[in-house]
Amino acid sequence: xxxxxxxxxxxxxxxxxxxxxxxGQPAPFNLTYYNPNFGKKYNSLVLSxxxxxxxxxxxxxxxxxxxxxxxxxxxxxxxxxxxxxxxxETEQIKRLQNPNPLHTQNTYLESVYANLLxxxxxxxxxFAVPGxxxxxxxxxxxxxxxxxxxxxxxxLYGMPKIGADPRFxxxxxxxxxxxxxxxxxxxxxxIYIKKMNPNREGADWYYGMSPLYAAIRNVDILSxxxxxxxxxxxxxxxxxxxxKISRSGQLDPMMDPDEKDKTEEKLLSYGTxxxxxxxxxxxxxxxxxRMDSPLSDFMPVEMDExxxxxxxxxxxxxxxxxxxKLASTYNNVKEAExxxxxxxxxxxxxxxxxxxxxxxxxxARNEWxxxxxxxxxxxxxxxxxxxxxxxxxxxxxxxLYDAGLITKNQILSGLDMPERTEPEFNELKGDETNTETNQxxxxxxxxxxxxxx
Numbered sequence: 001x002x003x004x005x006x007x008x009x010x011x012x013x014x015x016x017x018x019x020x021x022x023x024g025q026p027a028p029f030n031l032t033y034y035n036p037n038f039g040k041k042y043n044s045l046v047l048s049x050x051x052x053x054x055x056x057x058x059x060x061x062x063x064x065x066x067x068x069x070x071x072x073x074x075x076x077x078x079x080x081x082x083x084x085x086x087x088x089e090t091e092q093i094k095r096l097q098n099p100n101p102l103h104t105q106n107t108y109l110e111s112v113y114a115n116l117l118x119x120x121x122x123x124x125x126x127f128a129v130p131g132x133x134x135x136x137x138x139x140x141x142x143x144x145x146x147x148x149x150x151x152x153x154x155x156l157y158g159m160p161k162i163g164a165d166p167r168f169x170x171x172x173x174x175x176x177x178x179x180x181x182x183x184x185x186x187x188x189x190x191i192y193i194k195k196m197n198p199n200r201e202g203a204d205w206y207y208g209m210s211p212l213y214a215a216i217r218n219v220d221i222l223s224x225x226x227x228x229x230x231x232x233x234x235x236x237x238x239x240x241x242x243x244k245i246s247r248s249g250q251l252d253p254m255m256d257p258d259e260k261d262k263t264e265e266k267l268l269s270y271g272t273x274x275x276x277x278x279x280x281x282x283x284x285x286x287x288x289x290r291m292d293s294p295l296s297d298f299m300p301v302e303m304d305e306x307x308x309x310x311x312x313x314x315x316x317x318x319x320x321x322x323x324x325k326l327a328s329t330y331n332n333v334k335e336a337e338x339x340x341x342x343x344x345x346x347x348x349x350x351x352x353x354x355x356x357x358x359x360x361x362x363x364a365r366n367e368w369x370x371x372x373x374x375x376x377x378x379x380x381x382x383x384x385x386x387x388x389x390x391x392x393x394x395x396x397x398x399x400l401y402d403a404g405l406i407t408k409n410q411i412l413s414g415l416d417m418p419e420r421t422e423p424e425f426n427e428l429k430g431d432e433t434n435t436e437t438n439q440x441x442x443x444x445x446x447x448x449x450x451x452x453x
Contacts (some may be wrong), residue, residue, distance in 0.1 A: 002442070041204050042213040044144045045398075046229045050216065056303050057212065060315055061117050063108075063322060067340075068349050070111035072372040077365070083413070087367070092134055092360050094370070095341045099138045111140045112352055116163045116193060119143040120208035122352070123174070124191040126359060134360050146185075148192075148206035156182055159203055166200040191359035193352055215314035219307050245285045245321070257283070290394070318345040337378040390415075393417050404430045 050057050075087045099108045115122040124147040149158040151172045174185040194208030216222035263281045291452035309319040318336035353369035373379050397411040408425040
């Protein structure tokens with residue numbers, strides 16, 4: 001059964017729960033914090049509903065978020081010679097491990113990654129105290145309540161002015177819609193992480209592109225659900241259909257076309273929004289029949305193996321990692337896991353950690369948060385091959401040293417080992433021999449000087 005059949009397929013026999021709907025009646029369910037005239041390409045609230053109610057979407061996003069959040073994070077500094085130094089348990093790492101009283105590092109980062117996949121952005125509020133280098137508290141804010149306000153905007157939601165050049169329409173501040181009012185948040189208080197969006201048009205540029213929106217548009221059944229929920233949330237209407245009223249022994253009531261046009265013009269003269277025609281007049285006697293079934297009845301959907309695999313591919317992961325039985329051999333699963341890290345997990349983690357590094361002010365000192373992949377089994381090389389490569393590297397440096405081309409400290413640096421402070425470790429092999437010879441000559445010449453005197 002298709003999504004259209006599920007929603008609109010039972011028009012012949014109306015259940016008892018179907019009633020006539022009028023404008024004053026409430027919609028089947030209510031979603032707030034969304035303005036239909038806002039101008040975003042996608043409705044963040046509908047995407048949240050799909051994550052909450054569609055099991056396949058929930059499983060994929062949770063799988064990616066958990067894998068990314070479980071990676072250890074380290075604080076490193078890049079040196080002038082191109083090497084990096086791990087700084088250990090710094091205050092920045094401690095803040096990431098204990099972001100706020102309600103979350104640990106794992107639960108906090110899981111929320112950040114999940115929102116980035118669902119909405120294309122993750123706003124993080126920082127509570128900074130004067131005199132402290134790092135924020136004393138960081139919290140994840142709901143993306144559906146945060147609006148980016150550019151310098152040239154035309155409404156409270158931050159819709160850019162018509163004709164404003166996006167090159168010079170920089171972000172001015174943010175607003176949070178809370179309890180029926182807007183609260184201003186300065187841009188320095190937020191770490192606003194977002195996905196790439198090359199389209200510099202409208203409001204989408206400031207929010208990034210939602211990977212979930214792009215994914216569900218390629219799966220028919222999810223695309224149909226999105227359109228259905230989006231219609232309800234945008235226009236505050238109810239699910240239902242229009243039918244013509246016919247009465248026995250009565251002619252169809254028809255309105256004169258000229259009278260229809262005059263009525264429409266009179267009604268439209270009271271104002272429109274964003275160029276949309278708010279009302280229309282029809283010459284037919286029609287009735288809107290409301291379907292009282294809650295929208296949750298339409299949300300639990302079953303996807304076949306092909307649709308689920310296609311959805312996984314949109315998120316750059318393989319369906320065999322989520323217990324798919326198709327081609328699930330050991331080698332295929334291992335290769336799929338490696339590709340998932342390379343194509344999905346690593347870019348996502350780097351985006352989030354880099355944004356935190358900039359927000360904490362670490363990047364100014366060339367210091368960054370980085371994920372430690374040494375514990376990921378599928379990314380580790382074979383131990384024997386690793387040892388052979390290291391031995392070949394050591395022999396290469398040894399030959400250069402024997403030829404008098406590099407010093408001992410250069411060997412240690414090339415092998416990623418700590419350098420020594422003794423003078424002989426900074427001298428070439430020939431220079432060491434000359435130094436020892438000169439020192440021996442000076443010692444033997446001292447008695448002669450004394451005897452001569």
